[in-house]
Amino acid sequence: MYELRGLNEECGLFGIWGHPEASELTYMALHSLQHRGQEGAGIVASGGDYLFGARGMGLLTEALSQTQLESLRPFSKSIGHVRYATSDSSALSNVQPFLFKSHIGDLGLAHNGNIVNALHIRRALEDQGAIFQTTSDSEVFAHLLRRAKGPTRKARIKTVLQQLKGAFAFVILHEDALTIALDDHGVRPLMLGILDGAYCVASETCAFTAIGAEYIRDIEPGELITISDDGIDFDRYTDFENPNMCSMEYIYFARADSEFRGTSTYTIRKALGEELAKEMDVKADIVIGVPDSSLAAAKGFSDESGIPGEQGLLKNRYVGRTFIASGQEARERAVRMKLSPVRDIVEGKSVIVIDDSIVRGTTSKFIVKALKKAGAKEVHMGVSSPPLKNPCYYGIDVSTHAEIIASAKSTEEVREEIGADSLTYLSVERMHEVYERYGSRGECDACFTGNYPIENTDGLLPQEKDAKTKGV
Ligand SMILES: O=P(O)(O)OC[C@H]1O[C@H](OP(=O)(O)OP(=O)(O)O)[C@H](O)[C@@H]1O
Ligand SMILES: NC(=O)CC[C@H](N)C(=O)O
Ligand code: SF4
Ligand SMILES: [Mg+2]
The missing domain is CATH 3.40.50.2020 (Rossmann fold)
Known part of the structure; x- marks a missing residue:
């Protein structure tokens, strides 16, 4: 299956915290972000003690069955992802959000962008005994977070983000918090909104329109936002900031009704x-x-x-x-x-x-x-x-x-x-x-x-990296 588009492999993210219809709203929001990725889609929701997830290949309507959606209905916190991938990396294992289990808690992860030093990090982690489940660059985040040291989860997340290079808009779900992070160049769009008092995040504001949420503002490069039952916490993971929003988002990717800084x-x-x-x-x-x-x-x-x-x-x-x-x-x-x-x-x-x-x-x-x-x-x-x-x-x-x-x-x-x-x-x-x-x-x-704002540490195109992760 192949879609004819000039440019491919962008992804769409959504997340919402504390709304009784969280997974249904996530589904509706992902529907409006479908133009950002058609190869796979998924939702991960928090049930309080554990996270639950469903994902599948293809368009949203094909990827998630009614039964899967029903199983996520009771939960009030959820994140979602629509993905486009190039040929080899289109396996179901690479479809997000990823759901990781560990005795210190579950982790749901959705990423838009490409981490340009992921291959380096992955090789080092593998040599220390890590076994990866996917060929996706995004997975390194979970491995680094599990190994990170620091007094609080937020401190550990900051340590991880500081090690990553490239483009990353992250929407991260733990049982007790929704974390949102944008790389210090802000290459991919990420927007903050609110619906019935519940904060939400989306790649584009058209997702807010689709669910009737209010668009608050664009998330800034380097920002780290944590949403929990205690409210919203605005922080940064770095002092460095060099805004480099992707020109192609304005030219072609984003939906015509999506807004950037209100336009x-x-x-x-x-x-x-x-x-x-x-x-x-x-x-x-x-x-x-x-x-x-x-x-x-x-x-x-x-x-x-x-x-x-x-x-x-x-x-x-x-x-x-x-x-x-x-x-x-x-x-x-x-x-x-x-x-x-x-x-x-x-x-x-x-x-x-x-x-x-x-x-x-x-x-x-x-x-x-x-x-x-x-x-x-x-x-x-x-x-x-x-x-x-x-x-x-x-x-x-x-x-x-x-x-x-x-x-x-x-x-x-x-x-x-x-x-x-x-x-x-x-x-x-x-x-x-x-x-x-x-x-x-x-x-x-x-x-x-040809003026690349971020050095491509791995030295490869995203589609070339996929093969390298398998030792080809
Ligand atoms: O030179 P090419 O390789 O043919 O690619 C360029 C074309 O691809 C894109 O449109 P697309 O067909 O993706 O559809 P859209 O404009 O309806 O989004 C873009 O808007 C150009 O029309
Ligand atoms: N282009 C994207 O945003 C894709 C996200 C991630 N790099 C993946 O391969 O799934
Ligand atoms: S503007 Fe930059 S981020 Fe956007 S498609 Fe071109 S090289 Fe990639
Ligand atoms: Mg066109």
């Missing part, structure tokens, strides 16, 4: 489209966006340029997951199933197509061809982000250099390959200007610029 992703994407219009000097009859994630940018482009916006491409929303093998030919077939042009809108017209990103170029190549076949006179591509050139080490499967079309090609060479009449990308400077305008304190742009 919706839709508004940010629209502004990216407006800025692109200032940089793209092309005359055309109409502007169309590539559904779904680029519609906001296309609206911004149309508003700024004065060129009328149309819905010239339709997306078959039921082709989310396709029964096809990976490989370029299969991808091309899947794009054909997914997108189709509206002939009488584009026929005889010169068209500007706005997409939010070009990764392998499969989508844009197909669109240019399909629009021309439908009678478009000219097809100009506008991309509301800079040329994507490098892989990501912080939890996103942007794949290898070899698969990324702009990795070794100039913009003119990419234009030629996708067959467009012109190709314009947004500049890195204007992209950052937009984020700053909406209160962002700093963004990672490494897949565009």
